[in-house]
Amino acid sequence: MSQTSPRLNLPFLQPSQAQKHVTHNEALRQLDLVVQLSVATMGASTPPPVPDQGEIHALGTAPSGDWNGHAGELAAWLDNAWHFVTPDAGWRAWDQSTGQLKIWDSSAWIDPPVATQNLDGVGIATGYDSINRLAVRSPATLLSHEGGGHQLKINKASASDTASLLFQSNWSGHAEMGLSGSTSFAIKVSPDGGSWTEALAFDPATGTASGAAVQTSADDITAGRLMRADFGYGPGNLLGSVSETSGTPTGAVIERGSNSNGDYVRFADGTQICTVTLGAVTCTVSEGALFASSSMTWDFPLTFASPPSISGSGGAIERFTGFDSPTVSQVAYKVLSSVSDTASLSPTATAIGRWF
Numbered sequence: 001m002s003q004t005s006p007r008l009n010l011p012f013l014q015p016s017q018a019q020k021h022v023t024h025n026e027a028l029r030q031l032d033l034v035v036q037l038s039v040a041t042m043g044a045s046t047p048p049p050v051p052d053q054g055e056i057h058a059l060g061t062a063p064s065g066d067w068n069g070h071a072g073e074l075a076a077w078l079d080n081a082w083h084f085v086t087p088d089a090g091w092r093a094w095d096q097s098t099g100q101l102k103i104w105d106s107s108a109w110i111d112p113p114v115a116t117q118n119l120d121g122v123g124i125a126t127g128y129d130s131i132n133r134l135a136v137r138s139p140a141t142l143l144s145h146e147g148g149g150h151q152l153k154i155n156k157a158s159a160s161d162t163a164s165l166l167f168q169s170n171w172s173g174h175a176e177m178g179l180s181g182s183t184s185f186a187i188k189v190s191p192d193g194g195s196w197t198e199a200l201a202f203d204p205a206t207g208t209a210s211g212a213a214v215q216t217s218a219d220d221i222t223a224g225r226l227m228r229a230d231f232g233y234g235p236g237n238l239l240g241s242v243s244e245t246s247g248t249p250t251g252a253v254i255e256r257g258s259n260s261n262g263d264y265v266r267f268a269d270g271t272q273i274c275t276v277t278l279g280a281v282t283c284t285v286s287e288g289a290l291f292a293s294s295s296m297t298w299d300f301p302l303t304f305a306s307p308p309s310i311s312g313s314g315g316a317i318e319r320f321t322g323f324d325s326p327t328v329s330q331v332a333y334k335v336l337s338s339v340s341d342t343a344s345l346s347p348t349a350t351a352i353g354r355w356f
């Protein structure tokens with residue numbers, strides 16, 4: 001039969017042994033040292049001048065004095081002498097100097113290994129629950145890079161689920177942004193945490209915006225709404241092709257152009273102005289007390305929605321142009337003069353009306 005225990009090297013009582021109490025007390029002394037082990041210092045190298053009874057130190061790699069030759073062992077002050085115990089792998093000791101638990105790994109006292117995989121939850125300065133499995137209570141939370149960039153990823157199982165950031169005040173939600181029930185990124189706001197308004201959403205295919213914060217139609221002038229490019233106007237669509245639907249402008253503000261029949265300007269409100277410099281004429285045909293050119297027709301460069309108003313000049317002070325009643329596409333005219341005038345001069349004309 002062995003005389004000591006295999007784990008703690010405690011002395012066994014032997015048959016017919018004298019002074020059994022000595023062996024028993026030695027075993028108790030060993031247990032008193034290693035059970036619920038608590039050490040005054042870790043990595044100690046110099047014995048304290050006045051140690052307390054039962055004071056234990058975990059020795060470093062090069063202890064001196066009375067500790068010389070006992071590197072890595074436990075030194076206990078008992079009955080005015082140092083007693084040494086060699087720790088075994090896996091022993092735990094409480095470090096009184098740092099308030100930390102340490103474990104002996106056969107060569108050094110290390111921090112206990114911490115399991116970080118598949119935890120039920122983590123609460124930092126607060127408690128976690130089955131929904132909020134990571135809970136942090138602090139003035140701020142920092143997520144930093146490790147040599148480059150940093151991404152915060154929020155993943156959901158399917159398009160109909162939610163992946164978002166919720167902003168609360170006194171535990172009541174007031175703003176949320178992310179993918180809520182679809183793959184469109186959206187920002188929602190609430191005055192009370194119960195009723196929600198989708199303020200802004202972006203189509204994942206086109207990137208175009210919609211929502212309560214965006215203009216809904218060309219005549220939507222709700223204060224605070226963002227103007228849409230197809231409803232509002234700026235340098236990009238001020239000039240171009242004007243158009244309308246049921247009287248509502250859908251194109252540019254001003255359209256300008258010309259063809260063989262003259263120049264034209266169209267405005268988004270429906271106004272159309274056509275101008276022309278007509279062919280040169282003489283005024284030699286007697287017409288009452290006046291002299292006139294032959295009768296001619298001006299075909300407008302663009303058609304009007306209804307007959308326009310016509311005005312013009314005869315090309316000289318003593319000349320004027322007379323117009324017949326116009327149609328939506330043309331007007332007949334003559335140039336008249338108070339005297340017979342063989343000079344070949346070009347009259348001008350202007351038609352003002354509406355294109356819708």
